[in-house]
Amino acid sequence: MSREKSLKNKVILITGASSGLGEQIAYESSLKGAIVILAARRIEKLREVQKTCEKLSGKKAYVFHLDISDPEEIEEVLEKTSAEVGPIDVLVNNAGFGHFEDFRTVDMNIAEKMMRVNVLGLMYTSQFAAIQMAERGKGHIINICSMSGKIATPKSTIYSASKFAVLGFSNALRLDLKPLNVGVTTVNLGPVKTDFFDLADKNGDYLEKVGQLALDPKNVAHQVVSIMGTSKRELNLPKIMEFASRAYILFPKIGDFLAGTAFNKK
Template sequence: MSANTPLSEQVVLITGASAGIGAALAQVLAKKFPGIRLVLAARNRAKLDTTATYCSKAGAEVLVVPTDMSSIEQVDALARAAILRFGRVDALVNNAGYGQMGPLELIPSASARRQFEVNLLGPLALSRALIPGMRDRGGGRIINISSLGGRLAFPFGGIYSSSKFALEGLSDALRMELEPFNIKVSVIEPGPVTTDFFDVVAQGVEETVPDPEQTPYRAAFKKLEGLQEQTSSRAWTSERVAEVIVRSLTDPRPRPRYIAATGGEFLLFIMTKVLPTWAVDRFWQRFYGIDLVAREWQEQMKNKN
């Protein structure tokens, strides 16, 4: 791919394109770059078709490929379908992902495994399948959607953050390895976003911890229920995050990381460069209700003695 090839002439593959950031990105690209070819992947065929219809009416040529990113076989089939239809993929946006929340000791191994399959191994497999073609054509772009949680770990988010930390490490290595072939790799780090992320979180908690009230973490589980309301004032729309991704696709010299969060750079600076670790720990413990867990546990121990 020539460095001067306009985005309207490129083939862009977006995973997790049925809703949220992925759907918003597809729609923004279709509106801004008529003629663009989009490969849209997600598990929900009906929602994918809705996104595809919008994009087609806006002037994009669209291929829909229902895909479960936890299945390497389906991921490989997605890459083959894209190349069969369009002959190439110029840009890959690894957007599919979700957050498995809960205390680490209570998350079943199967749930932890799926978190890494969707958030890390799927994007790795898809990148691996498309890199040779990008190299042969003289370049390409890989955009991995991470999170501020890929730079900062917090209580109840250990599995999610671990998967995003890993995705960021993978992205850094790929960026250095692929530079000789003009394949640019960038990471997008959103903060709170007005998507169905928290609905998925709630469903995941319900499936993995059926009765939170019977655990030592019940106070924190209760506080988790109000987390969306706590962060709503700072949440970005999916469309606003999509605009940042478009910038990463069009910048002549894309940055390694793009922060898509109000005050995100300041937060990272304070949390990683200024405050001591104990102070950061206390902040997140209060934010996620671990201080309430401590108080309740101490009271139980006092009554027991």
């Protein structure tokens, strides 16, 4: 896939855009002159993000209520965006949530919901977007994944499972769509300073424990937007965790030791 020279007037759909990383990606995309479509459940928060995006881009931004766990609503929203805004140039699958807990006490209703949101919801949006993009012979799907999809750690059994699934799905989807000039990139992140941990971390001190490993969402958003329209396979942040993920594959026993000690901050 060729590199886009500019995001000006490109249509970018961002799920989970009401706060955190999704919100920052929306702002960074708007700064580049893109037309952003903001999707999430919290419609009032989306309205606030919409106003800022319109100020930054000087263009209309669009808001859609989206429960990513509902396939019918996903299809409805994708059809509406195509009709009201136009075909999607870049899809950013950002919606998702985490939950850190010893597996023996995990409520399996949470596990089922996480798989519906983190995995199946992402698959549905990707499929609808891929169909449109393949027909046009261009497009880019960016799946916000996690280093938890490369390095499993204690108390992240369900979350890691969901992200391992997203990574495997994305790698296969990349091969499916490459002949059609549609790119697929995974963004594998360590901890990001967002409200994600309000739900994921019961103790409320995880970000403090990881210290300098925690990523600035504005910086991450900048890097994500910089790869839009490129053929980049994956973006891994922070770099030290990218190195650790490679060592985890090459030296699994050492990897398990580090995952259970140095990277076990939950």
